[in-house]
Amino acid sequence: MTPDLMEEGALRIARHEGIDIEGMTESGGREAGFGRHVTEGEVDVTHGRILYLEDVSVSFDGFKAINKLSLDIAPGELRCIIGPNGAGKTTMMDIITGKTRPDSGTVFFGSTIDLLRHREADIAQLGIGRKFQKPTVFEQLTVFENLELALKTNKGVKHSMLFKLDSEQSDRLAEVLETIHLRDSVARMAGNLSHGQKQWLEIGMLLMQDPKLLLLDEPVAGMTDEETARTAELFLTLKGKHSLMVVEHDMSFIRTISEIVTVLCDGSVLAQGTLDEVQSDERVIEVYLGR
Numbered sequence: 001m002t003p004d005l006m007e008e009g010a011l012r013i014a015r016h017e018g019i020d021i022e023g024m025t026e027s028g029g030r031e032a033g034f035g036r037h038v039t040e041g042e043v044d045v046t047h048g049r050i051l052y053l054e055d056v057s058v059s060f061d062g063f064k065a066i067n068k069l070s071l072d073i074a075p076g077e078l079r080c081i082i083g084p085n086g087a088g089k090t091t092m093m094d095i096i097t098g099k100t101r102p103d104s105g106t107v108f109f110g111s112t113i114d115l116l117r118h119r120e121a122d123i124a125q126l127g128i129g130r131k132f133q134k135p136t137v138f139e140q141l142t143v144f145e146n147l148e149l150a151l152k153t154n155k156g157v158k159h160s161m162l163f164k165l166d167s168e169q170s171d172r173l174a175e176v177l178e179t180i181h182l183r184d185s186v187a188r189m190a191g192n193l194s195h196g197q198k199q200w201l202e203i204g205m206l207l208m209q210d211p212k213l214l215l216l217d218e219p220v221a222g223m224t225d226e227e228t229a230r231t232a233e234l235f236l237t238l239k240g241k242h243s244l245m246v247v248e249h250d251m252s253f254i255r256t257i258s259e260i261v262t263v264l265c266d267g268s269v270l271a272q273g274t275l276d277e278v279q280s281d282e283r284v285i286e287v288y289l290g291r
């Protein structure tokens with residue numbers, strides 16, 4: 001790990017958000033931050049990073065899908081990732097979630113959790129939730145049952161049958177229903193929901209676990225304009241409480257939600273900045289946006 005790089009990232013975010021960075025540039029402020037106590041089992045974000053990738057590479061049959069990729073995300077940030085098909089966006093998420101092992105590089109969750117030392121199931125438990133492109137809700141169960149089920153992890157069938165929500169979990173479920181706009185559909189079969197509602201339900205299932213970081217792969221693909229607008233609203237309410245990494249091709253959606261946009265191409269970062277900045281970057285226009 002290189003704390004300097006991480007600090008540079010923190011300063012970049014602060015500048016972008018218009019936060020006063022004076023104190024952060026002085027050693028006094030930095031030491032105060034680095035010396036903060038972190039409780040065991042919590043993600044240490046005192047370096048200003050919730051996710052940190054450095055020089056990550058992976059090849060499939062000699063083809064470099066990810067090529068010396070370095071990227072970091074601040075706590076509470078909503079980061080948008082764009083780039084042409086085959087750029088390595090999904091593979092990057094596979095690496096973060098432990099589905100794919102990189103050949104080399106560093107992947108940290110906070111500054112103390114080395115994700116390359118954890119298995120996929122452990123990584124989900126650590127607080128990284130992932131939404132795949134296709135909705136994967138249980139169609140034969142109600143909205144309520146789907147959300148309830150999201151709390152029953154790895155405890156075995158017997159435990160699941162005896163499972164009852166405690167009051168804290170019931171409160172969470174009510175709150176999640178509100179957040180994903182499905183309160184009025186709580187008793188409906190998930191199979192009868194619209195495509196957009198299924199996507200929100202699946203996001204709700206992730207939220208039941210209260211993840212610190214959410215990875216969302218093309219969440220508005222196939223949605224109507226109205227559903228897309230609602231999803232933008234939803235993500236903006238999640239920002240701050242959670243950190244989000246959103247891969248999308250829908251530029252008007254990106255425009256609504258984005259702060260910093262990272263452009264991936266050929267397995268590494270081609271450009272990064274506001275949407276206006278990356279959209280006017282000649283290299284980005286060349287490989288992705290077209291003329």
Ligand SMILES: Nc1ncnc2c1ncn2[C@@H]1O[C@H](COP(=O)(O)OP(=O)(O)O)[C@@H](O)[C@H]1O
Pocket residue numbers: 060065083084085086087088089090091092
């Ligand atoms: N498991 C795999 N085996 C072989 N090739 C793969 C595998 N996963 C991804 N790739 C290849 O890696 C490249 C990046 O794919 P992907 O991460 O899915 O791109 P994106 O999500 O940006 O469209 C593609 O050329 C894809 O064919």
Ligand SMILES: [Mg+2]
Pocket residue numbers: 089090091217
């Ligand atoms: Mg993909």
